[in-house]
Amino acid sequence: AYLDRIEKYDGSVGAFLRYDTGRAIAAAKEIDKRRAAGETLGPLAGIPVAVKDILAERGQRTSCASKMLEEFHAPYDATVIARLKATDAVLIGRTNMDEFAMGGSTENSAFQTTQNPWNLKCSPGGSSGGAAAAVAADFAPLSIGTDTGGSIRQPAGFCGIVGFKPTYGRVSRFGLVAFASSLDQVGPLARSVEDIALLYSVIAGHDPQDSTSLDKPIEFATPIDKPLEGLKIGVVAEHFAEGLDSEVESAVREAFATYESLGAKLVEVSLPHSKYAVATYYVIAPCEASSNLARYDGVHYGYRSDQAKLAAELAAERAALEEAGERGAAEDLDTPLVRMYRKSRSEAFGPEVKRRIMLGTYALSAGYYDAYYLKALQVRRLIRQDYDKAFAEVDVIAGPVTPTPPFELGSLVDDPLAMYLVDLYTVSANLTGIPALSLPCGASKSGLPIGLQLQAKPLAEETLLRAGHMYQ
Numbered sequence: 485a486y487l488d489r490i491e492k493y494d495g496s497v498g499a500f501l502r503y504d505t506g507r508a509i510a511a512a513k514e515i516d517k518r519r520a521a522g523e524t525l526g527p528l529a530g531i532p533v534a535v536k537d538i539l540a541e542r543g544q545r546t547s548c549a550s551k552m553l554e555e556f557h558a559p560y561d562a563t564v565i566a567r568l569k570a571t572d573a574v575l576i577g578r579t580n581m582d583e584f585a586m587g588g589s590t591e592n593s594a595f596q597t598t599q600n601p602w603n604l605k606c607s608p609g610g611s612s613g614g615a616a617a618a619v620a621a622d623f624a625p626l627s628i629g630t631d632t633g634g635s636i637r638q639p640a641g642f643c644g645i646v647g648f649k650p651t652y653g654r655v656s657r658f659g660l661v662a663f664a665s666s667l668d669q670v671g672p673l674a675r676s677v678e679d680i681a682l683l684y685s686v687i688a689g690h691d692p693q694d695s696t697s698l699d700k701p702i703e704f705a706t707p708i709d710k711p712l713e714g715l716k717i718g719v720v721a722e723h724f725a726e727g728l729d730s731e732v733e734s735a736v737r738e739a740f741a742t743y744e745s746l747g748a749k750l751v752e753v754s755l756p757h758s759k760y761a762v763a764t765y766y767v768i769a770p771c772e773a774s775s776n777l778a779r780y781d782g783v784h785y786g787y788r789s790d791q792a793k794l795a796a797e798l799a800a801e802r803a804a805l806e807e808a809g810e811r812g813a814a815e816d817l818d819t820p821l822v823r824m825y826r827k828s829r830s831e832a833f834g835p836e837v838k839r840r841i842m843l844g845t846y847a848l849s850a851g852y853y854d855a856y857y858l859k860a861l862q863v864r865r866l867i868r869q870d871y872d873k874a875f876a877e878v879d880v881i882a883g884p885v886t887p888t889p890p891f892e893l894g895s896l897v898d899d900p901l902a903m904y905l906v907d908l909y910t911v912s913a914n915l916t917g918i919p920a921l922s923l924p925c926g927a928s929k930s931g932l933p934i935g936l937q938l939q940a941k942p943l944a945e946e947t948l949l950r951a952g953h954m955y956q
């Protein structure tokens with residue numbers, strides 16, 4: 485049934501970069517056979533899961549929606565993929581995203597645009613826009629995304645579904661193509677918090693193959709449908725400042741009222757450094773990205789510029805200089821290898837990825853390191869201290885996911901700064917490593933989804949999922 489819907493509607497939504505009907509049906513039939521033979525099956529037996537095209541899946545392309553990795557076939561399974569396979573899930577397809585997860589609209593994909601299923605003129609958000617649109621359009625009940633600065637929560641909010649960024653270190657990143665290593669986290673998207681909890685329980689847990697993986701027991705096995713009496717919910721004064729759309733504000737305030745009626749207590753808290761979060765994130769993330777993306781050199785992975793053409797160009801330039809009597813200049817020309825490195829990267833990376841590499845390289849360079857990167861790390865610490873203080877008083881912090889409802893495709897893509905500001909409420913959870921959940925809390929007058937964000941202290945996943953579930 486899901487495949488039928490994909491066939492029928494993905495032509496206009498564009499959630500998937502690739503899906504393989506034959507393979508999915510064969511996998512489902514195999515599971516049926518094992519069921520008929522009386523085998524005990526895993527908790528996701530036969531359930532389709534769509535996966536963002538950034539997690540390695542053995543034998544499958546893992547393109548990160550980049551020309552750089554267009555032909556890259558992963559030689560092994562990411563731990564998350566291995567866990568999904570072990571639970572007998574059916575991996576139904578690979579979803580579209582912003583190139584290397586850099587963006588907030590999925591328009592930075594090198595291959596296609598994804599439309600918001602609620603209004604095809606609007607962006608589904610990003611960077612996990614394909615994963616969110618796939619669930620919203622009922623192409624799969626579950627999907628896997630990644631969140632470095634909001635890339636699960638923001639598209640979930642824009643597509644009217646639930647998205648969860650776990651505590652940093654909770655879900656293995658072995659086999660995840662790195663964007664910004666101190667911020668990246670893998671997480672689930674689904675229609676309900678209950679489904680999120682199920683998928684999360686499958687993918688979370690210690691992995692010795694990821695050195696940042698936490699070796700702490702998962703505590704949310706307790707039922708998530710416990711009453712909210714006594715739960716303290718923090719309302720952040722700074723959330724309701726300049727830039728917040730009035731429709732988003734009233735939907736979020738209505739959610740606060742619902743929480744009160746469920747027995748939760750609202751407490752005002754302050755996050756005074758939150759106004760620096762976007763600036764801090766957009767120094768740290770590009771710095772880490774510039775380092776992580778140095779590996780795409782045209783030699784080890786992916787795209788390589790045409791070497792014969794480069795050699796011919798070099799020979800022609802050299803001959804011209806020699807003919808002009810400039811022997812020294814001819815000898816100073818870049819070698820074919822340097823040309824290949826530069827050309828491969830300039831041909832295969834898109835404009836946003838290049839922007840981040842340049843910003844990051846600049847901010848990390850000698851002379852600027854202290855003023856930008858080091859300063860950003862110091863502010864990051866202050867932001868974390870604000871949260872520690874707030875969580876001494878409340879169990880959960882609630883607020884908007886984004887300042888506005890979904891925007892129109894094409895409206896922000898040429899204005900990087902405006903696009904970055906969409907991340908106002910989401911980046912702090914990555915800078916501090918805390919878990920955060922995004923769930924639908926209403927709609928705009930034009931019928932577009934509005935999201936509510938819940939945040940909790942590190943490892944308080946159970947509290948967060950319970951608060952989300954009881955609201956839903």
Ligand code: GLN
Pocket residue numbers: 585586587588610611630631632633634635636663769907
């Ligand atoms: N929009 C943010 C960025 O462009 C977040 C991306 C993400 O979480 N992967 O960096």
